[in-house]
Amino acid sequence: MTKSRTLSLSVKLVLTAFFMVTVFLPIISMFSKINWATIGSIVNTATFGQTxxxxxxxxxxxxxxxxxxxxxxxxxxxxxxxxxxxxxxxxxxxxxxxxxxxxxxxxxxxxxxxxxxxxxxxxxxxxxxxxxxxxxxxxxxxxxxxxxxxxxxxxxxxxxxxxxxxxxxxxxxxxxxxxxxxxxxxxxxxxxxxxxxxxxxxxxxxxxxxxxVTLPVYLYTEVIGLQDFSRGAFIGLLLLIPAIITFLIDLRKKDNEGMGFASKSIRIExxxxxxxxxxxxxxxxxxxxxxxxxxxxxxxxxxxxxxxxxxxLRHIQEVMDKGLGEFFSNSLLISILVALIGTVVGYITAYVTARTESRVVSRILHLTSISSLAIPGIVLGLGYVICFSGSFLYGTIFILVLVNIIHFFSSPYMMAHNAMKKLNPNFEDVGKTLCVGRLRLLRDVFIPNTLDTIAEMFGYFFVNSMITISAVAFLYNTRTMPLAILINQLEGDMMFEAAAFVSMIILLSNILAKIVIAGVKKFCKYRLAK
Amino acid sequence: MEEKLQVSRLIKTYADKTVLNGINFTVHNGEFLSVLGPSGCGKTTLLRILIGIEPFDSGHIQKDGEEISNLPPNARGMGIVFQNYALFPNMSVLQNVMYPLKFQPKLKKNAKSIALDIIEKVGLTEHIGKKPNKLSGGQQQRVAIARTLALSPDIVLFDEPMSALDAANRVALRKEIKEIQAKFGITMIYITHDQEEAFSMSDRVIVMDEGNIVQMDTPYEVYHHPANDYVEQFVTCHLKEKISSIQESVGGVR
Structure with a gap:
């Protein structure tokens, strides 16, 4: 086996192990929390049926x-x-x-x-x-x-x-x-x-x-309010069912695709x-x-x-007093870290699944990396609390970064995967015959040709990390709380005006991020076409 | 005639399928040799083995009398032009040709002058700053050839380079390849499934079928004295297809 094959295989194995720990382990430990003996008494209540x-x-x-x-x-x-x-x-x-x-x-x-x-x-x-x-x-x-x-x-x-x-x-x-x-x-x-x-x-x-009351709210109150992880995990299981069905349907669809490109774009009468x-x-x-x-x-x-x-400007002052600056910088820090790390990991994963040999390992890695799509944020968050609550990550900002990367991973990964599949399949062979190594090709050919995709991935991670509450709601503490959670708290205190202001800040940050990304993409296109 | 490349008893199997079944042939110095056959006959695998990007089970590949099958692809003194050319889309003509030179310790210093020289020889000097998507099919082909020639190989392999181009273009591009061969005096091995292409360009043609060489001769001999029914069918049936498609396109008799 050549050096580059060993390298790519070990990258694949490391990534697969990473997803096993960050995707499957939390879900499995969540299921292990379900105390089936008590589930019957929950299911038979009128409240549960109503929910x-x-x-x-x-x-x-x-x-x-x-x-x-x-x-x-x-x-x-x-x-x-x-x-x-x-x-x-x-x-x-x-x-x-x-x-x-x-x-x-x-x-x-x-x-x-x-x-x-x-x-x-x-x-x-x-x-x-x-x-x-x-x-x-x-x-x-x-x-x-x-x-x-x-x-x-x-x-x-x-x-x-x-x-x-x-x-x-x-x-x-x-x-x-x-x-x-x-x-x-x-x-x-x-x-x-x-x-x-x-x-x-x-x-x-x-x-x-x-x-x-709906099921997710029920789960939220059971876990956050009453600390009942067994019930929470059971409802998590229920929420996982439609998500898994969706995932399997999409998987089938992708496998069957191959109708290819339209030969002629639609004429509108x-x-x-x-x-x-x-x-x-x-x-x-x-x-x-x-x-x-x-x-x-x-x-x-x-x-x-x-x-x-x-x-x-009173409401703005109220939010400032609540610690807007700190939560806003938490959110920005989390979103930028998620975008940076998520984009790098997503890009590398996509590169090894799209552009290297050993199909079986690639296929396994491909499936594990899109499987996060099947896990709702609320379920992922619950799994993380149960799985990582004793670890060094817990209580730090990094657990929020990690959960967001996994939560939003599959879409940007697919963007990169598709972009790299589109590039000429012979580039690696060209490299071999011209004595240009894989890493050099990655730096000089793949990255320059997919810069707009990279920008798009970055934007997706950033925007979604700014708005998410589902997974992070279980994992933040007073020091690491992101801005979106503040909306929930302000609403709880009946401070709707202040909550409106926070929503506006998130909206404006995301619009700004989108504009920057659009600008970067335009610049990349311009440079490539020149 | 001087022997440039000698392939003997070459065997390649994938799992349970034999792709190359003990192939023997010799290529002369300065020759233009085509390997002709339908898809799946093993011709692309043969090419990939010659250049060294695909391992094989047993046999020998000798170049100028020396065994090269253990050498890495870039040390074999061979170049290859891939299907659809595989130019780097983000690089200009000059950058495409210069890029591989930068990783050669001996050539690094003179990379630019070597690239400029070769670009001039293939007649692309005025397009030097253009990106591949701004070039015609023929110009792209010349960049691809220049990129491999920059490392001064003495054999250049072609892997169905024109398969994505339209018929009118292909005739012109054949001529260009021949002109470049004459200019540089190199040996060329050309893989194709198009017998018209093979017959019009080659000194000799190899016809392959399911991992075996069924005939190896001049185009004239292959056409007039096909070795067996398979060769005859392959040669004529393709011509029939072509004629009927021409008839269709001009709206002629059916």
């Missing part, structure tokens, strides 16, 4: 609305002639830049007892509970479904539509016989992804659920009515999104709506 029912009903409704909304938006962006598509796509994905808990908060700002809109329109508030969770969950999940569906529609093949036209298939049937079958897989993927997101999220129900209706729908959705985001600014700078409408 499961609550979770399922609100998740199913939210999933349906979310996917339909996302489909219409994706259709508008890819198959209509509405103007400013680029700007619209960016606005549609804005909700991905704030924590799920902030969506709940935004809705309280707008539709709560003294909400901006309930007051203005004089309508009674009926927000807390099912309605609030439903709207909040849709808000926070539809952009994800939009991105998945829009991506699939982008590569739709015009030749199929040409064939359908030539064969005289009427428009209506064309939708059911051509468009829908083509979108079937992406739709299934998006549906399951949204279902899992909503089913396992506790930010929205925590802030707006009131007495309408003229249809004014369609464009007007879809344009209106986009404006409506985006208007609602912006309303929520703008409400943060209004709440921040107004004394106490609707009683004291004067401009004030």
């Amino acid at each position: 499961v029912f609550n979770s399922l009903s609100v998740t199913i409704c939210a999933t349906i609305i979310s996917v339909i909304t996302a489909y219409l938006l994706a259709f508008a962006i890819n198959h209509s002639r509405i103007p400013c598509k680029g700007a619209l796509s960016i606005l549609i994905t804005l909700p991905m830049l704030i924590p799920s808990i902030s969506h709940g908060l935004g809705l309280i700002n707008l539709f709560g007892e003294n909400g901006l809109l309930t007051n203005l329109l004089g309508i009674p508030s009926n927000l807390y509970g099912f309605n609030g969770i439903l709207i909040g969950s849709v808000m926070y999940s539809f952009p994800v479904a939009f991105l998945m569906l829009s991506d699939a529609m982008k590569y739709a093949d015009e030749t199929i539509y040409e064939a359908a036209r030539v064969l005289g298939i009427p428009k209506g049937s064309r939708f059911f016989s051509v468009t829908l079958p083509y979108m079937k897989r992406p739709l299934i993927s998006a549906t399951f992804a949204v279902f899992t997101m909503v089913f396992t999220d506790y930010g929205v129900p925590l802030s707006i659920g009131g007495r309408f 003229r249809n004014r009515l369609r464009d007007i209706l879809l344009g209106l729908f986009c404006v409506l959705v985006i208007g609602f999104v912006l309303l929520v985001l703008v409400s943060f600014a209004i709440m921040t700078f107004i004394g106490k709506y609707p009683y004291d409408m004067s401009f004030t």
